[in-house]
Amino acid sequence: MIKIARRFLNWWAALAALLLMGVQVACDLYLPTVTANLIDKGIMQKDLHYVWQIGGVMLLVAFLGLLAAMGNVFFASTQGMKVGERIRNAIYQRVLHFSTNEMVRFSSSSLITRSTNDIVQIQNVMLQMMRMMLQSPIMLVGACVMAYSREPRLTRVLAISLPVLVVAVIVVMYLAMPYFRVMQRKVDNINRVFREGLTGVRVIRAFNQDQREQDRFRKVNEDYTRVGFRAFSLMSFMFPIMTLVLSMTNVGIIWYGGRLIAGRSMQVGNLITFMTYANQILMSFMMLSFIFFFIPRAQVSAKRVNAVLDQPISVSDLPVGQLEPLKKDQPTSLQFKDVDFRYDGAQHLALRDLNFKVTAGQTLAIIGGTGSGKSTLVNLIPRLFDIERGQILVNGQDIAKMSQHDLHSLISITQQKAVLFSGTVRSNLAFGNPAASDEQMWRALEVAKAADFVKEQGGLDIKVEQDGGNFSGGQRQRLAIARTIIKPAAVYVFDDSFSALDFKTDAQLRLALKEDELVSQAVTVIVAQRISTVADADLILVLDDGQVVGQGTHEELAAHNPVYQEIINSQLQEGDDGREA
Structure with missing residues (x-):
């Protein structure tokens, strides 16, 4: 928590809240001291002028106390929300x-929890x-000093009640804290x-597993409810304990104080x-004591948030002085030199000894069986992973020595899963090129063979639901391809798009891309x-188990x-001989 406060809290506002508090x-x-004077010197002496004076x-x-409390609440509440805002921004920027x-x-579910529930706790x-965390101890110490200075003999009652409260709080906290963690x-x-239920709802329905998923969610929900019930049930014992001790303390003070008043050794005001x-x-x-219930939860949340913020990023730029500037006059090319790649923690290489080069105007096609490493290879081009050995050159520059911003300005990619953002077709295309005109957007849609259905549904401003849920799979792919080609780039990557x-x-789309x-x-x-998709490429790489087992033309x-x-033989039965009719 201290680390979070040091990083995100505005200390001037916190100081203002502390002073006002x-x-x-x-x-x-x-006020109680003034009240005692009002009773003893005003009411008991029947001095009406003194009563009005002290009353004022x-x-x-x-x-004054009300104004200070309002100011304290303002600074405390605004800073509390600002801290949450700053942490959420920091986590989002970090995750990007x-x-x-x-x-x-x-995991995605854990990151969502950390950026919502955990931040709320903080x-x-x-x-x-x-x-309360600063007000309570100050009030506690101040009230003890003032009470003792006013009437030391009555503090004997507090000497009994306070230890009872301390023991009760320690016992309840000891029992409840493990549940909160x-x-x-x-x-x-x-x-x-x-999240899995939402993203996989169609699969769930297709396999008629609605009841299974409901039971699965009910199980984790009941599990959380059971833990929360135990934690808050234990915590709820504090209310009756506090009320009982408070009431018994007042009874003891009145009983003992009444005896002292009856013996004329203490005034009523005291x-x-x-x-x-x-x-x-x-x-x-x-x-x-109630604050101590929330501190362990917030401490756990702070550790989880700090784990995200402090997580070293495996793919990062070199120090500024060692980065190579982007050379815009270089001829367009993509080259792999003796590239090996291994996933983090894996024993075996996922890709090994990759060597090839393609230049401007050429098409590189990658084909192979499932799990052969095709998507892994293309993910190395925008440096989504760092390689273990070798070099990857874009326009003759080693991508490891370029800033990721410069590298990504040279590459435009359509991922294996077509991802669309909620908004409109226009906003999704602008994601690829914010400065694109309507004419450029329609050009990209024409090339991607998406212009017809976009026109039929209302044009560039038609709504796109989250993940493109209001479009078919083929339409989503074509919109994603249009977003890719609207961006001016040196390398265009289509990962099974x-x-x-x-x-x-x-066939029409690939022909339009060439033209x-x-x-x-x-x-x-x-x-x-498909063989038909790669047959016209200038260079075809055949991957098998992470190795290039063949390269050349069709x-x-x-x-x-x-x-x-x-x-080819496996696809002949589907009528795909590798060439268009």
């Missing part, structure tokens, strides 16, 4: 720079820290199952003042399963490469 506490502690002072002190290795370590404690992990489980201070002491202790298209649309002025001047990389590979021949 000090004024409020001083006013609260001063009390109103002034109470009003995560490589796949970091995303695997922190916000609440930050608010309480600037309110477990609750955050249970929230992760709920988010995970709920009794009322001491009771007020006793209530402040016990209420401050009660507030302080034609899989949802029929053969005719596939497009922007794409035809760049390097095009296509990952595909005719060369079809004549001499056994793996490529096997792929």
Whole structure:
């Protein structure tokens, strides 16, 4: 928590809240003393002028305390929310720079919990820290001093009640804290199952597994509820314990104080003042004890948030002085030199000894069986992973020595899963090129063979639901391809982006890509399963178990490469001989 506060808290605002809280506490502690004087010197002496005079002072002190309390609440609440805002921004920015290795370590459901529930816990404690967490101990100490200075003999009652409260709080906290620590992990489980249910709802319905998923969610929900019930049930014992001790303390003070008054050794005002201070002491202790319930939860949340913020990023730029500037006059090319790649923690290489080069206007096609490493290879081009050995050169520059910002300005990619953002077709295309005109957007849609259905549904401003849920798989792919080609780039990558298209649309789209002025001047990389999709490429890589087992044109590979021949034979039954009719 200290680390979070140091990083995100505005200390000037916190200091203002602390000063205002000090004024409020001083006013609260001063009022009982004024009340005692009002009773003893005014009411008991029947001095009406003194009553009005002291009454005015009390109103002034109470009003000052009210203003200080309002100011303290303002600064505390705004800073509490600002801290949450800053942490959420920091986590989001951090996650955007995560490589796949970091995303695997922190699951999506856990990251959602950390950026919502965990931050709420931290916000609440930050608010309480600037309110009750500092106010309670100051009030507790101040009230004890004032009570003792007013009537030392009555403090014997507090000497009995306070240890009882301390023991009760320690016992309840000892029993409840383990449950609070477990609750955050249970929230992760709920988010995970709920998210899987939302993203996989069509699969669930298709396999008629509705009841199974409902039972699965009910199980984790009941698990969380059971832990929360135990934690808050134990915590709820504090209310009756506090009430009982407070009531018994007041009874003891009145009984003992009444005897002292009857013996004319204490004034009535002192009794009322001491009771007020006793209530402040016990209420401050009660507030302080409740804060201790939330601190462990917030501490767990702070550790989880710090784990994200402090996680080293495996793919990062070199120090500024060692980075190579982007050379814009270099001829367009993509080259792999002796590249090996291994996933984090894996024993075996996922890709090994990759060597090839393509230049402007050429198309590189990558084909191979499932798990052969096709998507892994193309993910190395935008440096989503760092390689273990070798070099990857874009326009003759080593991508490891370029800033990721410069590298990504040279590359435009359509991932294996077509991802669309909620908004409109226009906003999704602008994601690829914010400065694109309507004419450029329609050009990209024409090349991607998406213009017809976009026009039919209302044009560039038609709504796109989250993940493109209001479009078919083929339409989503074509919109994603349009977003890719609208961006001016040196390398265009299509990672199995034609899989949802029929053969005719596939052929028309690839022909349009070749004829497009922007794409035809760049390097095009296509990952595909179909022979027909890769047959016209200038260079075809055949991958098998992470190795290039053949490279060349379609005719060369079809004549001499056994793996490529096997792929052709497996697709002949589907009427795909590798060429368009």
